[in-house]
Amino acid sequence: MDIAVNTTNPETLVADLAREGRKAQAVLSRMSDADRASALHSAAAALREDRKTILAANADDIAAGEASGLTGAMLDRLRLDTDRLAAIADAVDSVADLPTPVGQVISRDERPNGLVIERVRIPIGLIGIIYESRPNVTADAAALCLKSGNAALLRGGSEAVRSNRAIEAAFARGLESAGVPAAAIQLMPTQDRAAVGAMLKAAGLIDMIVPRGGKGLVARVQADARVPVLAHLDGICHTYVHSAADPVKARALAVNAKMRRTGICGAMETLLIDTAFPEAAELVADVIDAGCEVRGDERAQKLDSRIKPATDEDWDTEYLDAILSVAMVDGIDEALAHISAHSSGHTDVIVTEDAGAEDRFLKEVDSAIVMTNASSQFADGGEFGLGAEIGIATGRLHARGPVALEGLTTYKWLVRGTGQTRP
Amino acid sequence: MDIAVNTTNPETLVADLAREGRKAQAVLSRMSDADRASALHSAAAALREDRKTILAANADDIAAGEASGLTGAMLDRLRLDTDRLAAIADAVDSVADLPTPVGQVISRDERPNGLVIERVRIPIGLIGIIYESRPNVTADAAALCLKSGNAALLRGGSEAVRSNRAIEAAFARGLESAGVPAAAIQLMPTQDRAAVGAMLKAAGLIDMIVPRGGKGLVARVQADARVPVLAHLDGICHTYVHSAADPVKARALAVNAKMRRTGICGAMETLLIDTAFPEAAELVADVIDAGCEVRGDERAQKLDSRIKPATDEDWDTEYLDAILSVAMVDGIDEALAHISAHSSGHTDVIVTEDAGAEDRFLKEVDSAIVMTNASSQFADGGEFGLGAEIGIATGRLHARGPVALEGLTTYKWLVRGTGQTRP
Numbered sequence: 001m002d003i004a005v006n007t008t009n010p011e012t013l014v015a016d017l018a019r020e021g022r023k024a025q026a027v028l029s030r031m032s033d034a035d036r037a038s039a040l041h042s043a044a045a046a047l048r049e050d051r052k053t054i055l056a057a058n059a060d061d062i063a064a065g066e067a068s069g070l071t072g073a074m075l076d077r078l079r080l081d082t083d084r085l086a087a088i089a090d091a092v093d094s095v096a097d098l099p100t101p102v103g104q105v106i107s108r109d110e111r112p113n114g115l116v117i118e119r120v121r122i123p124i125g126l127i128g129i130i131y132e133s134r135p136n137v138t139a140d141a142a143a144l145c146l147k148s149g150n151a152a153l154l155r156g157g158s159e160a161v162r163s164n165r166a167i168e169a170a171f172a173r174g175l176e177s178a179g180v181p182a183a184a185i186q187l188m189p190t191q192d193r194a195a196v197g198a199m200l201k202a203a204g205l206i207d208m209i210v211p212r213g214g215k216g217l218v219a220r221v222q223a224d225a226r227v228p229v230l231a232h233l234d235g236i237c238h239t240y241v242h243s244a245a246d247p248v249k250a251r252a253l254a255v256n257a258k259m260r261r262t263g264i265c266g267a268m269e270t271l272l273i274d275t276a277f278p279e280a281a282e283l284v285a286d287v288i289d290a291g292c293e294v295r296g297d298e299r300a301q302k303l304d305s306r307i308k309p310a311t312d313e314d315w316d317t318e319y320l321d322a323i324l325s326v327a328m329v330d331g332i333d334e335a336l337a338h339i340s341a342h343s344s345g346h347t348d349v350i351v352t353e354d355a356g357a358e359d360r361f362l363k364e365v366d367s368a369i370v371m372t373n374a375s376s377q378f379a380d381g382g383e384f385g386l387g388a389e390i391g392i393a394t395g396r397l398h399a400r401g402p403v404a405l406e407g408l409t410t411y412k413w414l415v416r417g418t419g420q421t422r423p
Numbered sequence: 424m425d426i427a428v429n430t431t432n433p434e435t436l437v438a439d440l441a442r443e444g445r446k447a448q449a450v451l452s453r454m455s456d457a458d459r460a461s462a463l464h465s466a467a468a469a470l471r472e473d474r475k476t477i478l479a480a481n482a483d484d485i486a487a488g489e490a491s492g493l494t495g496a497m498l499d500r501l502r503l504d505t506d507r508l509a510a511i512a513d514a515v516d517s518v519a520d521l522p523t524p525v526g527q528v529i530s531r532d533e534r535p536n537g538l539v540i541e542r543v544r545i546p547i548g549l550i551g552i553i554y555e556s557r558p559n560v561t562a563d564a565a566a567l568c569l570k571s572g573n574a575a576l577l578r579g580g581s582e583a584v585r586s587n588r589a590i591e592a593a594f595a596r597g598l599e600s601a602g603v604p605a606a607a608i609q610l611m612p613t614q615d616r617a618a619v620g621a622m623l624k625a626a627g628l629i630d631m632i633v634p635r636g637g638k639g640l641v642a643r644v645q646a647d648a649r650v651p652v653l654a655h656l657d658g659i660c661h662t663y664v665h666s667a668a669d670p671v672k673a674r675a676l677a678v679n680a681k682m683r684r685t686g687i688c689g690a691m692e693t694l695l696i697d698t699a700f701p702e703a704a705e706l707v708a709d710v711i712d713a714g715c716e717v718r719g720d721e722r723a724q725k726l727d728s729r730i731k732p733a734t735d736e737d738w739d740t741e742y743l744d745a746i747l748s749v750a751m752v753d754g755i756d757e758a759l760a761h762i763s764a765h766s767s768g769h770t771d772v773i774v775t776e777d778a779g780a781e782d783r784f785l786k787e788v789d790s791a792i793v794m795t796n797a798s799s800q801f802a803d804g805g806e807f808g809l810g811a812e813i814g815i816a817t818g819r820l821h822a823r824g825p826v827a828l829e830g831l832t833t834y835k836w837l838v839r840g841t842g843q844t845r846p
Contacts, residue, residue: 030786030787109807109808111806111807111808115797115801115806117807117808122789124819124820125819207819207820208819208820228651228818228820246842248842249841249842252842252844253842253844255844256844256845257844260844260845358839362837362839363453364453366452366545366835367835368835368836369835369836369838370835370836370837370838371837371838371839371840372838372839372840373839373840373841373842373843374538374838374839374840374842374843375840375843375844375845377844377845378538378838378840378843378845383534383538383845384532384534384540384836384838385532385534385540395651396547396548396630396631396833397547397630397631397651397820397821397833398820398821400833400834400835400836401835401836402836410819410820410823411823412789412790412791412792412793412823412824413791413792413793413807413823413824413825414785414793414794415792415793415794415795415797415801416781416785416794416795416796416797417794417795417796417797417798417801418672418796419669419671419672419675419676419796419797420796420797420798420801421675421676421678421679421680421683421798421800422679422683422798422800422801422806
């Protein structure tokens with residue numbers, strides 16, 4: 001890039017990057033899927049070739065992070081090693097081999113006047129990705145955007161800047177060797193926060209922004225963006241154990257939904273137990289015995305002496321930790337009302353053997369993902385068979401739940417005539 | 424409605440209306456499609472029953488409009504008569520009988536672990552419609568929203584306020600008699616412009632806003648909205664007459680695309696003529712003879728002495744009138760470049776008998792609707808077989824081109840398990 005970072009203001013910089021990105025996207029969108037796939041395979045190969053450079057850059061990031069006092073968890077998210085880097089390159093190869101939605105005919109109709117009308121999937125255009133410390137996002141997001149024919153403008157966290165630059169350099173070299181303009185995937189050349197602001201305002205230049213990171217980042221992006229945002233702010237996921245739940249399944253599901261990994265957005269944060277469910281005390285004891293702090297409403301507190309009192313705030317809190325709020329509910333109506341009031345619209349689950357309760361829950365819960373008799377931790381594009389995901393969205397338009405390649409496309413209408421004029 | 428309009432500020436008013444609307448929507452979304460359809464039929468019947476009241480209210484609007492100096496075109500948009508009102512009621516009946524997208528299974532997958540994963544179409548929620556002088560929008564938009572299981576908050580133009588209130592009163596009475604809460608369709612009870620501002624900012628309360636009206640309205644909505652907007656600002660539609668165009672078809676299509684109705688968004692505004700097309704002069708003469716003013720670039724001016732010179736501005740102007748800009752282009756590359764630079768992304772057309780040129784145009788033009796050998800005036804939900812449309816969108820996300828019932832839905836993921844925990 002020969003864009004003069006130091007001498008331009010953030011709006012000009014973003015406009016320049018967007019223009020280059022959009023030009024590259026026009027080239028990408030004329031390539032075949034096979035050509036886009038082989039460009040991704042050469043990007044994966046370049047990541048492997050540049051292994052030493054990337055790991056050295058990452059070591060510098062880690063050293064700087066240690067010096068500036070990053071927490072152990074942050075350093076762990078930042079750290080790459082041979083295995084993690086191999087996994088990043090493998091993931092790029094996997095995305096390359098996914099079936100593409102681009103070119104798919106969504107609908108086709110031949111009108112009485114002979115017009116043939118099709119809706120065909122096309123790339124969205126230029127996608128902005130704003131993320132924090134995980135350097136793997138650089139390659140993952142780039143691969144998903146490129147596979148779906150989109151260009152990407154990436155802005156990673158300052159703590160990962162050296163790793164991200166090394167990964168982007170390798171990725172871009174791989175793409176170029178396969179005939180894709182390097183500007184198809186651009187990393188913001190400055191860590192100036194004003195450039196993030198300029199991305200958020202760049203309606204018409206950037207078509208969609210996907211924030212990847214903590215709630216602070218997502219909230220800022222959602223508050224300031226004039227560009228459409230695909231994101232979820234919270235994952236306040238509920239599991240409702242219905243009166244007709246199988247106790248064995250319910251107990252296993254509760255422990256798994258909360259404790260398998262407590263820090264992911266699909267982790268259960270609130271457990272609703274029907275007062276008619278016979279093994280409520282055992283259920284809660286299982287979760288506590290697995291190492292979880294439980295905060296209960298008045299009725300739940302009676303189940304186990306180790307339960308702490310919940311405050312009103314608990315019902316609206318995403319702990320992302322080994323903490324669980326538990327409320328007792330009198331039947332499915334009360335469960336549905338609680339979920340309607342407190343769910344963040346991410347993933348909510350019912351455990352029941354009763355088909356009527358199951359149907360009603362599936363129909364009435366208005367979240368992006370509604371599950372029966374399964375762990376909310378399955379809320380993931382890979383588990384849904386989508387191959388990979390760019391993120392999970394809780395908005396109502398365009399795409400919801402796990403968003404993968406299809407969510408990175410839009411469509412256009414193709415109308416083929418033979419000279420028809422409109423009467 | 425017992426909402427105290429005079430004593431609340433616009434934000435509180437919109438929040439109150441939205442809360443009532445969302446409650447009604449929850450009821451709607453639990454009804455069957457057959458029940459929603461019969462509610463619409465009873466709304467249509469109520470519109471017919473209230474014929475005299477509605478026409479009297481409209482006569483008052485017309486009288487007020489004449490007194491305040493509305494133009495003839497504006498009065499014509501505002502005016503209802505027995506036939507127009509019958510057509511409005513008939514349109515509600517037609518929408519009632521359209522196939523519903525709600526409940527449609529978009530995809531289904533059974534995972535190796537036994538989870539059955541479906542994506543199912545659901546209503547979006549509460550749709551805001553902001554429109555100008557046409558009172559038919561009150562019933563049309565209400566019917567489309569209700570048929571797709573959505574509630575609507577309508578804000579019509581001040582000049583039509585009496586007509587809109589009478590139509591909404593009849594519509595709501597019809598719905599209520601069929602068991603739908605009247606708040607499913609609410610008309611903003613004040614014409615205070617600050618209430619429009621409050622609608623535009625009501626992210627999380629209103630799920631989507633559709634502006635229906637002139638460019639000034641749409642531009643304001645797009646500039647100020649924090650709620651997602653489905654709209655098109657301009658319809659700068661091109662027709663490119665390729666060297667291999669059939670001259671007979673080309674001449675008929677040009678006249679129809681421009682002159683059938685000059686004031687609609689799908690009307691051609693710019694004609695691109697290939698320098699290798701043999702009947703350029705005849706083509707332009709046909710358009711001029713049909714009563715159109717033609718403004719041409721230097722080469723086009725040589726085709727006919729009646730052509731006026733075009734300025735740079737003409738290529739970016741939506742005339743919505745019997746005016747056409749004409750540019751000569753050397754081949755398809757130049758045509759594609761002109762369209763890429765000046766199209767508003769609404770509808771662009773190629774006229775050609777050459778399959779290669781046709782394919783390339785369909786692939787490379789990035790507009791919501793791309794046509795071959797047909798009049799751009801076909802850009803319409805009814806002509807596309809969608810039954811009716813809420814509007815035409817030129818944005819890239821969610822829905823593009825003519826937006827009908829499907830564009831008023833979103834989806835959720837339903838995951839059915841048998842006790843699966845995630846490893």
